[in-house]
Amino acid sequence: MTTETTPPQDWSPEVEELRRRRNHARALGGPEAVAKHHERGRLTIRERVAGLVDKESFQEVGSLTGQGKYDGATLTGVQPAPYVMGLANIDGRPVAVGGEDFTIRGGSSWSGDRKKGGQGGFVEDLAASYRIPLVNLIDGAGGSVTSINKRGHAVFPGVHGFERSVELLGKVPVVCAVLGTAAGGPAGRAILSHWSVMVDGISQVFAAGPPVVERSLGQKLTKEELGGPPIAVDLAGTIDNRVDSEEACFAQVRRFLSYMPSNVWEMPPAVASSDPVDRCDDELLRIVPRDRRRPYNMRKLIEHVVDRGSVFEIQPTYGKALITALARMNGKVVGIIANNPMVYGGAMDVKAARKQVHFVELCDCFHIPLVFLVDVPGFMVGRDAEAAATLREGMRAVYVGLQASVPMYTVVIRKCYGMAGMGTTDKNGLDLKIAWPSAEWGSLPIEGGVAAAFRRDIAGAADPKAREREIEDELRSMASPFRTAEAFGVEEIIDPRETRPYLCRFIDTAQARLRTTLGPKPKYGVRP
């Protein structure tokens, strides 16, 4: 008697195979590799996605990709592709999210018919086509010379190019979290972002790692010495922010995106604010010392002006002479650019200039009005500053500011001098300049300028020092901000306590104009 197998009546066997294949995908590089990854204090890519996005909102794309293993025609296992990605929600808004799976071949590149992640990968197409933010969770070392072996030829740089990555930067918010050691392509992608973050202890980023550096320059350095957060974030500003855990990293990614529209065709998300617009904190009346030599806490000043708890600092540990922060005023998103008198008296050095350039472009791209809180004595001076090209980088900041077309509000807190001062206003736009009574401005500070401009007068006086002081006093009396206000050279001098209501009124009014200028911003000209 022969046993006849009944042919299946439906597609259950295939659905069962689908279930098994999905389980293989969920297992990542297998229990041992995952345990080893956890021992290093790192989360898996699936744990990272789950930690980042709204609960159960992840809709994976490409879960079946990988290398199937077969016994004849029977599937015995799958080594998944080392990249996990798809759609998800963050605070109820859709995003494209993806990241390397380090538990499989260290998250190195994978060649299917279509790339899942990396430059030109599907996850980038997803963000571009649906006009939604892209979040890259980077944990891969990029290319390897072993690919020559596999292909039989060397790949020309740029075959899998950055074209899409570059296009995205003008269209949707791109966020990169570096969650491991990133070199080569993944490191490059981390930079091609609107905002990036790395985690102390587990993240390093560099163009090339220790073995290449030792071979090329004979320098023996650890990964951390070469590209840990103290170098990549604090010193170089290669990556914007640093945090102490992956959880804190996900919280910051969500926070950054909360200020961003989904794309450049939309307005940044406004929220209802419970902080009264007419909150006029008395501390503002005494925050600036009358002694011009004494600095004050600009961060505290910002807190008194913007909506309570709304400040999110970008690059807080880099270029500390300048503070750049996303914040809200009466619920509307604003970009705050404030000089920090605690560091070089707020003078604009190369790092501060670079920081300002990036932040102005970020806000301009996503239609976020800028508020300058000005206390800048000028560009940084001295041989080191000249050797670092402060003048060029500083003028680039001025140039980029003048090209930006978002409304800009200038509040002169104390010093506003020279070309760096020029970089805090927009002569072609709204150009609204208001000032506190503590404000002072000019081509250069009087004490530096008198000795040069009145050299002969001073030298010929019976008491040159007394003459110099006399001229200084005379000029200073004419440099009162009230005199400039008489000439309408500034639009208003305000009681410092009125800063918040004054700015809120204009930022509220600017919303209508912003709504009429949405879309990508064309770039032209040659930056200095």
Added chain:
Amino acid sequence: MATIQIKAEVSGSVWKIITAVGETIEPGGTIMIIESMKMEIPVICEDGGTVQKFTVAETEAVNEGQVVAVLST
């Protein structure tokens, strides 16, 4: 006992050392004042501690990132 190195955030010259060896400084307290860009920039000790030694003297030039004092916690 842990020691912490206090570094200057700016280049300039030491204008005034306003604490003494053995003195305990509250978190956020000022240790000394550096003159830089014609401003009096306080050197702040974020975590607080007891001054073990100063590695600079008044009027001495300091560079950004240079250790100016050592504290114990």
